[in-house]
Amino acid sequence: MKWVVYIGLKQSDLHALSAFEVLSAQCPDELISLRRFRTLTFEAQASRAQCEAAVGSCFEWVNPNRSVFSLQDGPWVSQAGRYVAVQVAPKTPAVLSPPVRFKQLLPHVGQVVESVTWVFQVADHVVDEQVMSQMVLSTRRGTGLVCNPVFETATLIGVT
Amino acid sequence: MTRKPTVAVIQFPGSNCEYETARMVSYMGCVPTILRWNDPMGVSSCDGVILPGGFSFQDRVRSGVMASHLPIMASVSQAIKQGKPAIGICNGCQILAESGLLTDTNDDQVQVGLAKNRGPAGEGIGFVCDWVYVKPINPALSPLTRYFDAADVLPIVTSHAEGRFEWGDGIQSQVSSHAHFVYCDANGVGGPFPVTPNGGKVAGVLSYQGRVLGIMPHPERAILGWQFPWALKHRYSSSPWEKLMVAFKELL
Numbered sequence: 001m002k003w004v005v006y007i008g009l010k011q012s013d014l015h016a017l018s019a020f021e022v023l024s025a026q027c028p029d030e031l032i033s034l035r036r037f038r039t040l041t042f043e044a045q046a047s048r049a050q051c052e053a054a055v056g057s058c059f060e061w062v063n064p065n066r067s068v069f070s071l072q073d074g075p076w077v078s079q080a081g082r083y084v085a086v087q088v089a090p091k092t093p094a095v096l097s098p099p100v101r102f103k104q105l106l107p108h109v110g111q112v113v114e115s116v117t118w119v120f121q122v123a124d125h126v127v128d129e130q131v132m133s134q135m136v137l138s139t140r141r142g143t144g145l146v147c148n149p150v151f152e153t154a155t156l157i158g159v160t
Numbered sequence: 161m162t163r164k165p166t167v168a169v170i171q172f173p174g175s176n177c178e179y180e181t182a183r184m185v186s187y188m189g190c191v192p193t194i195l196r197w198n199d200p201m202g203v204s205s206c207d208g209v210i211l212p213g214g215f216s217f218q219d220r221v222r223s224g225v226m227a228s229h230l231p232i233m234a235s236v237s238q239a240i241k242q243g244k245p246a247i248g249i250c251n252g253c254q255i256l257a258e259s260g261l262l263t264d265t266n267d268d269q270v271q272v273g274l275a276k277n278r279g280p281a282g283e284g285i286g287f288v289c290d291w292v293y294v295k296p297i298n299p300a301l302s303p304l305t306r307y308f309d310a311a312d313v314l315p316i317v318t319s320h321a322e323g324r325f326e327w328g329d330g331i332q333s334q335v336s337s338h339a340h341f342v343y344c345d346a347n348g349v350g351g352p353f354p355v356t357p358n359g360g361k362v363a364g365v366l367s368y369q370g371r372v373l374g375i376m377p378h379p380e381r382a383i384l385g386w387q388f389p390w391a392l393k394h395r396y397s398s399s400p401w402e403k404l405m406v407a408f409k410e411l412l
Contacts, residue, residue: 141268
């Protein structure tokens with residue numbers, strides 16, 4: 001089964017803050033807030049509890065003093081408002097070597113692939129294509145930001 | 161008395177090579193002006209621009225992308241389109257790429273990206289800082305590289321984590337037919353890591369009729385003969401990279 005882990009910071013995420021500063025200047029009436037999650041995807045024949053225990057015990061990935069993680073459900077799902085979640089990944093997949101502890105707890109785990117999920121809270125009138133073209137895809141100087149389409153892909157993974 | 165040409169060395173928040181770049185500019189007989197990122201008007205009074213290396217805006221989001229959105233990059237774009245020469249070194253090269261200034265487009269379209277370093281098996285290898293060699297390809301086609309010879313093998317310091325050139329549609333063939341720099345060993349032969357420190361062959365590209373150079377390794381760390389370590393077993397009374405700076409000065 002495919003598992004997705006979203007790892008966010010408990011404190012302010014400086015990457016997200018800077019990206020918000022830039023994008024809110026470009027799209028002042030569209031963007032309300034912006035969050036960023038390091039995203040790990042892997043295949044494992046294991047229960048949700050086993051996966052949570054394995055990820056939670058890998059302090060290399062999730063430092064409990066500063067990070068929180070959620071498994072499968074995007075952290076935007078239960079929140080009020082309109083959210084658009086976009087996963088940005090290199091075209092050549094970024095494969096991580098899992099920590100030893102992770103492999104001990106999930107012995108038959110497949111490749112762990114890293115990406116970044118950006119969660120845009122946008123005004124109700126904003127359509128998904130607008131988010132992709134104005135905020136995500138950096139096609140020319142001053143347009144888009146979080147994905148350089150020359151070597152990265154952006155996938156819409158969730159909308160509320 | 162003739163006026164010495166002035167070169168803007170742009171200091172972004174997080175740049176860390178601006179002073180050695182300014183020293184390189186002084187060494188070639190020009191006047192360096194270290195311009196802060198929030199002084200976009202200053203660019204127009206200079207004859208050329210150099211974007212130095214470093215970690216602008218802590219490499220937030222993606223190396224160079226935050227700086228590419230600053231008003232000063234609009235001024236740099238304007239200066240380049242007026243024919244002024246420009247060099248982007250390391251993070252400066254990443255900023256030029258994210259600003260759409262490493263290919264000849266009128267609307268600053270982003271057609272080049274600098275991806276994370278990779279080893280021969282495609283594995284991430286992180287930050288690499290080492291002496292490497294590069295050689296110019298088609299040097300006669302660009303005014304900035306015209307004093308190099310195709311047989312030149314140039315030692316230089318590389319110091320980056322995201323320096324693998326990736327190309328948009330049709331761009332790679334354009335780059336191959338123009339002047340550019342590629343990684344090689346001391347004998348001028350290409351190869352995998354560590355000859356190529358990031359998994360890509362190309363070390364630097366030229367655009368805007370060869371007046372703009374984006375280069376990932378650091379020529380400012382190899383501009384004086386004494387900067388070369390004994391371990392390289394090369395002995396220079398002066399640096400081979402002087403040829404680049406002489407050509408740059410002539411364009412000012």
